[in-house]
Amino acid sequence: MAQIIPAVKGTRDFYPEDMAKRNWIYEKMGDVSRLFGYVEYDGPFLERIDLYAAKSGEELVKEQAFVFPDRGGDLITLRPELTPSLARMIAQKQKQLVFPQRWWSFGPFWRYERPQKGRTREFFQWNVDMLGSDAVESDAELIAVCATFFKKVGLNPDQVQIMINSRELMDLVLKDLGINPDLKMSVFRLIDRKDKLSFQEWQEFALSMGLTQSQFEGLKDALNDKSLWKKSESLEQIIGILNRMGLGDFVSFDPQIIRGLDYYTGVVFEARDMDKEGRAILGGGHYGNLVGDVGGEILPGVGFAMGDVMLRLVLEKYQCFPESFESSAQVLVTVFDETFYPDSLDLSNLLRKADIPTILINEKQKLQKQFKFADRIGVPIVLVLGPEEKNNQQVTVKNLKTRKQENVLIEKLVPYLKEQLA
RNA sequence: GUGCCUGUAGCUCAACGGCAGAGCGCUUCACUGUGGCUGAAGAGGUUGAGGGUUCGAAACCGUCCAGGCACCCCA
Numbered sequence A: 001m002a003q004i005i006p007a008v009k010g011t012r013d014f015y016p017e018d019m020a021k022r023n024w025i026y027e028k029m030g031d032v033s034r035l036f037g038y039v040e041y042d043g044p045f046l047e048r049i050d051l052y053a054a055k056s057g058e059e060l061v062k063e064q065a066f067v068f069p070d071r072g073g074d075l076i077t078l079r080p081e082l083t084p085s086l087a088r089m090i091a092q093k094q095k096q097l098v099f100p101q102r103w104w105s106f107g108p109f110w111r112y113e114r115p116q117k118g119r120t121r122e123f124f125q126w127n128v129d130m131l132g133s134d135a136v137e138s139d140a141e142l143i144a145v146c147a148t149f150f151k152k153v154g155l156n157p158d159q160v161q162i163m164i165n166s167r168e169l170m171d172l173v174l175k176d177l178g179i180n181p182d183l184k185m186s187v188f189r190l191i192d193r194k195d196k197l198s199f200q201e202w203q204e205f206a207l208s209m210g211l212t213q214s215q216f217e218g219l220k221d222a223l224n225d226k227s228l229w230k231k232s233e234s235l236e237q238i239i240g241i242l243n244r245m246g247l248g249d250f251v252s253f254d255p256q257i258i259r260g261l262d263y264y265t266g267v268v269f270e271a272r273d274m275d276k277e278g279r280a281i282l283g284g285g286h287y288g289n290l291v292g293d294v295g296g297e298i299l300p301g302v303g304f305a306m307g308d309v310m311l312r313l314v315l316e317k318y319q320c321f322p323e324s325f326e327s328s329a330q331v332l333v334t335v336f337d338e339t340f341y342p343d344s345l346d347l348s349n350l351l352r353k354a355d356i357p358t359i360l361i362n363e364k365q366k367l368q369k370q371f372k373f374a375d376r377i378g379v380p381i382v383l384v385l386g387p388e389e390k391n392n393q394q395v396t397v398k399n400l401k402t403r404k405q406e407n408v409l410i411e412k413l414v415p416y417l418k419e420q421l422a
Numbered sequence B: 001g002u003g004c005c006u007g008u009a010g011c012u013c014a015a016c017g018g019c020a021g022a023g024c025g026c027u028u029c030a031c032u033g034u035g036g037c038u039g040a041a042g043a044g045g046u047u048g049a050g051g052g053u054u055c056g057a058a059a060c061c062g063u064c065c066a067g068g069c070a071c072c073c074c075a
Helices: A016-035 A058-062 A083-092 A136-152 A167-176 A181-192 A199-208 A213-224 A233-244 A308-317 A338-353 A367-377 A387-391 A410-421
Strands: A046-048 A066-069 A075-078 A101-110 A122-131 A160-166 A251-253 A264-273 A282-287 A301-307 A331-333 A358-360 A381-384 A394-399 A404-409
Touching: A016 A101, A016 A122, A016 A136, A016 A308, A083 A122, A122 A136, A122 A308, A136 A160, A136 A233, A136 A264, A136 A282, A136 A301, A160 A167, A160 A233, A167 A181, A167 A213, A167 A264, A181 A199, A181 A213, A199 A213, A233 A251, A233 A264, A264 A301, A301 A308, A331 A338, A331 A367, A338 A358, A338 A410, A367 A381, A381 A410, A387 A394, A394 A410, A404 A410
Parallel strands: A160 A251, A331 A358, A331 A381
Antiparallel strands: A046 A075, A066 A075, A101 A122, A122 A301, A160 A264, A264 A282, A282 A301, A381 A394, A394 A404
């Protein structure tokens, strides 16, 4: 046997069952997006590297993007994220669009990283953005979209939580502590790493970047203050809105949520599995100016991205997927023997004309095998048309799930099957 | 890019340095007009690759390849 060429590292083969799940996820994402009035769009999968070079994520592009020269020598990138493409698309039509725009997208992205749990090199992302709104109510709406999605796929607040924080609030905390604004990004990074380091290491890290002992203590206390959010008018409003929507259970305040991306300026949020397993399921926030870097006029917005890999793990873990995805066929028509092939062919034609998905056996096999095959692929109904049936203008209809069978007149077959399958 | 772990039948995994095995799956038969259950028989392997140590290696040692996990970063 010839050598099987392995799949590219970090990619996934979507076998039919996997594809069914992917489509199921896509369907739920689309449903929720449309429910809130968002419209679907997409950008190119290939972009020039310059599009990302201007932007914040230095490491994202330099070390994590797939980059290659095309035949003309231009450096092309497999998109590692959607936001820059979105920014361009908006900037190009900024003068003609009516704001705010509500856009969503689901498509593939690539990052050259070491694959591990919840992370592959090729993955799908649901991106949802509200563009051209600075209202806190819009921030709340995006969080509501997330929460509604979780509800829709059958996850409950004990299983996943959306943690929210505000960068403005954290700016205030830093200011109150008299921390030099130049240190802001470093301190954000410090906050982000609190859980990953031992207290000792964390403290050393803090002091090494120039925080005084008292600033460090103050920061530590602020991060432990569960009611810190009450100092933020926007967080209070957001939580109020989500409570009124009946989604409050999904949301909790966490001062340690900072998010890596530099362009977030206001509310930031991410969702996690509650027993702290794995990485974030989604991340998002409010940005002050999406299109500045690509030459547009100042445009605020709020949005989030949800990766399919982590999401699948969570959905799998909490058994949210349907127990089984039906075989695409509803009916299997057996062929009694070679001489009956034309009859069975006509029969399957009849069913297909009536929009009943039907598989006809093409191989010359014993009935036993044909039944076994039907069972294995999960077709619920099997039809037999042999000498006896033919003499009576009948078909034997066997329901593999109920194990019952019945003889039905051919002229009554379609309505009979439709009833069975309903 | 750094570190750790794992590669044995189609799948999940056993086998003290001493004849490569089990369960599930698969094929055939019991069942010449009916799947799932039961019973019987059978097929299936260069133990990831190529070296070394040894009387003898799936096992021990180093190299390569592949996969997993953690760090980094992030969905």
